[in-house]
Amino acid sequence: MPTLKEYAKEKIHFSGGHRLCAGCAAGSMARQVTMAFNKPTVVCNATGCLEVASTIYPFTAWEVPWLHVAFENTSAVASGIEAAYNAMRRKGMIKDEHIDIVAFGGDGGTFDIGLQSLSGALERGHDFLYICYDNGAYMNTGIQRSSGTPFAANTTTSPAGSVVPGKGQFKKPLVDIVVAHRIPFVATAVPAEPKDLIEKVRQGLDVEGPAFIHVDASCTRGQRFDPSLSIEITRLAVQTCIQPLYRVIDGEYTMDRPSLRIANDSSKKKPIDEYLRAQGRFRHLYKPEQRDDLITLFQEDIDKRWDEIKAKCGV
């Protein structure tokens, strides 16, 4: 495996000058993802922050072929691209070379409105890599809750009011749902662990058939923290085990090193309290009074999921 220094020399196909916010982890993710490209690659992008901010006509940040159609259908679009390449290759209309296909969607475009199209494409077995960059709400349209939004988060459609303390539901277990499709490659990642992320992208592109990576990509505007902290917030997500890092290859779970360290030494597991305090979207859990009841509920859910994933990974 190349070192991070070697990766740093790779061409980045997502150029600067795009209009993502300062401190947007989705932008960092996009750069890291394209560093893994080593074959002819096309990208399709669901409507969302990454799409809107990277391609304001007449400008584009993408140095690979890139297609946006709509919000909820990027897996179907990728299916069509793959089918066309297959047919045209068979008919000798295009070069006989493999073309990698990457689809990006946010949490709204994946957990919610794009779930059907994703499930369909996974079931049909198209050879593409879907990357869900999950920033925990519909950030592009103004921080509305999605089924990927964590418990208790304050969003514009799950506002923390005097009676209801933010989102009442826990995050949809999307990765479990994707794994249940029995596709060859599923993984989780964070921009704070670039080598891990880049390796997973390459691995996902190299398998035959569908691959899926869930990336926790923090959002300074919606999660409410200083733009300088975006990478640290995603690191904290790993350290608190809200985003354990693992991969599932042909159904076999393997825990990756940043999470494995915690699994092997539970004293390294940070309480969710640290993650919550770092973000303004959870401020109502501390002011005007500390809601230990909700924080405990949150912690219990994370512990339960962490135990489950440890068991699956055999650690």
Place this chain on the structure above:
Amino acid sequence: MSKIAVTGDDAIAQAAKLVNPDVVAAYPITPQTIIVERFSDFVANGEVDTEFVCVESEHSAMSACIGASTAGGRVFTSSASAGLMLMFEIVQIASSSRTPIVCAIANRAISGPINIHGEQTDQLLFRDSGWISQFAETNQEAYDQTIMAFKIGEHPEVLLPVAVGIDGFILSHAIEGVEPVTKELVSDFLGGERKSTLRLDPDNPVSIGLLHLQDYYMEARAQVRDAQQRSKQIIIDTFKDWQKLTGREYNPIESYQIDDADYAFVTMGSGAGNARTAVDELRANGEKVGLIKVRVYRPWFGNEFSTLTKNIKGIISVERAHSFGSPGGILGQDVKSTLFDAKQTPYIAEYCYGLGGRDCLVKEWTEIYNRSIQGFNEGENLPYFWWGVRE
């Protein structure tokens, strides 16, 4: 070649087989069309080398079509009614992405209440979407127009998706004789060996489907407008090319017994068959009546329509479609706005008929005629009327 006996759905599937698209993506919503069932038989038996993507919804069907077409593939799908409604968002993007997808539509009533029978409102509802929109009267026309649709849509001056509508059940499930053509003829007609039209080309990366804000959105939409205008000549040329090869004449707006007519029915699709028979019967009784059949609904061939109607005293516009709360029918609005520019505006009577597949017999067309003429003779346009509805 000797005729084959096929349903409208079969005819279209056979036509698509000769075209041998790169990708067919489709979904069997209720109501489902048999077109893709037939086509998947061809795939299963190796009669085409198409990638058949059996998607999980009509929304994904059109999305996959756009992906495939943008990648450079030749793409076909089919849909109807609720399916079109579900893909409606993506239908708009197909034209703005300039993807020459061909979509055969077995026109059927839209919910609710749920009904699966013939009606053209489904296709007419994407009137404003930038698609080239055509209707066929017979299974032969459905067959021919499906093949021609690829040539029209893929023309570099056009690059727009094309819809070919056949009335649900009336054509889609009814068997008629169709004179087939050969694969070689279709291949020659469509320009011989296809070259790559790769737009998502790793060697030449471009971005497609960008955000156009206030500074560019209108220009992007104007390009679709211009392509619609340019398509008029391409449609006429394509119809002529087809006629040279097959002897079968096609025009965007067609007429029957119009030269000396005082009055004319205007309609689209299979209803033109009964209308034509009604014209014959009325003429046998000395009525000077003709028929105008709109084959190509979008782009609207206003000049051709005006030329045909310049001596007509009364127009009877009859459509198997409806628009709630509007001043008239959907087709009727185009008819009326075109006639507004005529030197002598004829009288007009507008009818909605046959919704949800309700029959309209030849004698009813005659009754529609008599009712209209009575009004015209009293010096009046007739208000929009729903024929055959129990009030």
